[in-house]
Amino acid sequence: QKEVEQNSGPLSVPEGAIASLNCTYSDRGSQSFFWYRQYSGKSPELIMFIYSNGDKEDGRFTAQLNKASQYVSLLIRDSQPSDSATYLCAVNYNQGGKLIFGQGTELSVKP
Amino acid sequence: EPEVTQTPSHQVTQMGQEVILRCVPISNHLYFYWYRQILGQKVEFLVSFYNNEISEKSEIFDDQFSVERPDGSNFTLKIRSTKLEDSAMYFCASRTGSGNTIYFGEGSWLTVV
Numbered sequence: 097q098k099e100v101e102q103n104s105g106p107l108s109v110p111e112g113a114i115a116s117l118n119c120t121y122s123d124r125g126s127q128s129f130f131w132y133r134q135y136s137g138k139s140p141e142l143i144m145f146i147y148s149n150g151d152k153e154d155g156r157f158t159a160q161l162n163k164a165s166q167y168v169s170l171l172i173r174d175s176q177p178s179d180s181a182t183y184l185c186a187v188n189y190n191q192g193g194k195l196i197f198g199q200g201t202e203l204s205v206k207p
Numbered sequence: 208e209p210e211v212t213q214t215p216s217h218q219v220t221q222m223g224q225e226v227i228l229r230c231v232p233i234s235n236h237l238y239f240y241w242y243r244q245i246l247g248q249k250v251e252f253l254v255s256f257y258n259n260e261i262s263e264k265s266e267i268f269d270d271q272f273s274v275e276r277p278d279g280s281n282f283t284l285k286i287r288s289t290k291l292e293d294s295a296m297y298f299c300a301s302r303t304g305s306g307n308t309i310y311f312g313e314g315s316w317l318t319v320v
Contacts, residue, residue, distance in 0.1 A: 127307075128307045130308070130309075132311075137296075138313070138314070139298055139311040139312060139313050139314045140250060140298070140311050141311075142308060142309075142310065145307065145308060147307075184250065186250075188307055193255070193263065194240065194252040194255055194263055194265075195250075195252065195309055196252065197249050197250040197251070198249070199248070199249045200249070
């Protein structure tokens with residue numbers, strides 16, 4: 097059974113701080129890793145994806161992947177109250193295949 | 208920006224009734240998906256569809272469920288004989304033939320009473 101695990105939170109950070117969200121996955125054959133943001137009652141919205149070990153930056157967001165440790169993380173710099181949402185980690189095990197989602201981490205950014 | 212559109216946004220149905228959820232994927236996309244999210248739970252994969260046939264399905268996607276792409280634009284999920292536990296948000300999604308990124312529609316909230 098392929099699993100994706102996240103701490104459900106809530107993770108609370110003050111405005112302007114760095115929020116760090118973590119995710120582990122069970123299958124070493126995993127190929128692609130995605131971070132989605134989901135506001136309550138809304139659909140998942142893609143933030144960014146990463147395929148290779150190391151860091152990938154996009155604006156205030158940095159995804160980090162460590163395949164040896166089967167670990168992927170998302171850093172949000174200069175957190176804003178509008179970043180308050182549930183962040184979903186998702187893993188793709190084969191080209192074009194389905195995404196397996198974690199349960200999501202609820203982030204709360206306090207003004 | 209192109210988007211996946213879904214109808215209805217919310218449907219209430221009586222237990223035992225049939226429901227059809229409709230989706231219009233992004234026009235140049237080739238892979239289509241249905242996911243579901245029960246309130247407070249994970250987003251779960253139901254089925255993927257490519258080249259007019261199911262390419263993969265989960266254990267959830269049993270004989271109660273079916274998918275169809277009747278006219279080259281719409282992609283539908285039919286749920287027969289609905290049960291209370293089918294109450295969930297159903298998301299349609301799609302992606303291109305070459306990319307890995309899956310784009311989600313806004314969802315159809317199904318309430319079975």
